[in-house]
Amino acid sequence: MKIYATALFLILASCPATASIIPYFRLEDGHTNWQYVANWSSGIFIILLSITVVTLFFSRRQAHRANKALEVIRQELEQRVKERTATLDESNRLLQKANVLLQGEIVQHRETTSRLRSSEAYIKDVLSSMPLMLIGLTETGSITQWNRRAEEITGIPAAQALSKNLWQTYPTITLSREQVKKALSDKKPVTIKHSQRGQYHFDITIYPLRNQAETDAVILIDDVTQHILTSNMLIQRDKMSSMGELAATMAHDINAPLQIILNDLQTAYRLLQTNRAGSPWADDVTSVLEEADHQGQQALAVINNLLDFSKSRGGEKRLANITRLIEHTIELANDVLSVPSGLRFREIKIERHYSRNLPDIPCYASELQQVFLSLFRHACHALGQANRSGHTPIIRIQVIVCYDMLWIKVQHNGLGISYDEQQYIFEPFFTNKAGKSSAEDYDAGKRLSFSHFIITEQHKGQLAVTSDMNVGTTFHIQLPLA
Structure with a gap:
């Protein structure tokens, strides 16, 4: 109690109005009635304590309500946290599953990319190769x-x-x-x-x-150059073989009756010479027999040339003198070549310009003869088409050695070859008739594709042409010496 009184006194003493309350607790003799002070202080303290208790009660009640509200909020937050956690767990599970699937797709994509790159590299390599x-x-x-x-x-x-x-x-x-x-x-x-x-x-x-x-x-x-050239080579070899066999067969078949005819002509000529006395027609018959014998001899020369021409060249090249081959071909051309215009090859002037000491060259002689015969035939056709006044048909043949090649030029002063014809003259089945390329429309005077094939493919040489419509044409041949 004293403690409460002391506390209350201290409280009252600390206030400015306390001094005015103290006199109410003094006795008549001037002493302070501390009993009253204590009772008053206790009452005040009890009131304050009651107020404090009430305040604490309401505060506790309010705190309890707040705690309940907080508990509800906490429970709701915990529920939300659980729900969010469950959602996050599910999301994590799905994300992990998606990651697994994505990793699989990435691996598959890498494999596909690798295969695509390999395929692309393979295709590029195939295209490049x-x-x-x-x-x-x-x-x-x-x-x-x-x-x-x-x-x-x-x-x-x-x-x-x-x-x-x-x-x-x-x-x-x-x-x-x-x-x-x-x-x-x-x-x-x-x-x-x-x-x-x-x-x-x-x-x-x-x-x-x-x-x-x-x-x-x-x-x-x-x-397809090599394929076509190989095919052409096989075809031309078959042609050459067939042509040789056909020429040989025809020459032999014609040679036998021709020899009998010539023998009969010689017999008739001798009999006529023996019994020509008193016969007014003997001179005429003799002239006819001599002409027939002359023509028969020419036919015999043609047959002999055909027999020589049809000889097989064998499987290897042989050394041959090019000028002898040209001369032999000229003899053959004199016997067989003529053109629709009436010009015969024997009527053409041949100018020869051969260098001295020409070496023999390895070649297929019969095939080179065919080349020269084709060039002579072409020249004969061109000379027969030259309608110039005072024109003398001339073929100039030049053979020289230049470096490691044998150069042959065959030149004529007939009708030249146009620029368009020069572009295609060595093509198979060339014709100067527009829109025609069949065998029956094929111009025999233009057959130079096989000649080009023989020179370039079988002899590894060159065949070219230069021409002027009003001057003539020159064929240039180069053949290797070895």
Whole structure:
């Protein structure tokens, strides 16, 4: 109690109004009635304590409510956390599953990418290794593909050709824009065969593509030169063999009755010479018999030449003197060559310009004779078409040695060859009649494709032509000495 009184006194003493309350607790004798002070202080304290208790009660009640609200909020938060946790766990599970699937897809994608790269490298290697010239083109003519064979043939690297215009990059290509446009518009492959003076042969095929973003057409250029030359060689060898056998058979078949006819003519001539006295017609008959014998001798010469010409050359080249071959061919031409204009080969003046000490060369003699005979036939036709006043048909033959080659020139002053004819004169089945190429329309005077084949392929030489319509034509032959 004293403690409470002391506390209350201290409280009252600390206040400015406390001094005015103290006198109420003093006794008459001047002493302070501490009992009253204590009771009053206790009452005040109890009141304050009651107020404090009430305040604490309400505070506790409010705190309890707040705690309940907080508990509810906590429970809700815990529920939300659980739900969120469950959602996150499910998301994590799905994400892990997705990661597993994604890893599988990544592995599969890597495998697919690797296979695609391998396939792309394989396709590129195949395209690069193709023996064909492959060119990819867009509709505007830009190059999208240019393989190794195209680089070898054109001499243009792929890096320089790609994305460039084809006809500006490779202007000598034997293919026009119109042909490519036609293939694209028709949506059908187009095959074009091209050859140049027997030097090369190409099969050009244009393939239009569908649903391609970069390339609209693919051009394949196949060099079939060797294949055609090999085929021609086999065909021409068969021809030569057949021609030789046919010529030999015909010569033998004709030779027997011709020998009998000539013998009979000689017998009739001797009998007529013995019994010609008193016969007014004896001189006429003798003249006829002499002419018949002369013609028979010429026919016999033709047969002998055919027999020599039909001899097989065998499997190897043999050394031969080129001037003797030319002279032998001239003898044969004198007997067999004539043209529809009436000009006979024996009526043509032959000028010979042979160098001295010409070496023998390895060759197929019968085939070279056929070349010279074809050139003489061509010259005879051209000379027969020359309608110039005072014109004298002349063939000049020159044979010289230059470096390691034997040069032969056969020149005539007949009708020349036009520029267009010069471009195709060595092509198979060449004819100067427009639109005609069948065997019956084939101009015999223009048959030089086989001659070109014999010189270039079988003798590894060269055959060329220079001509002027008003001057004449010169054929140039080069043959290796060894």
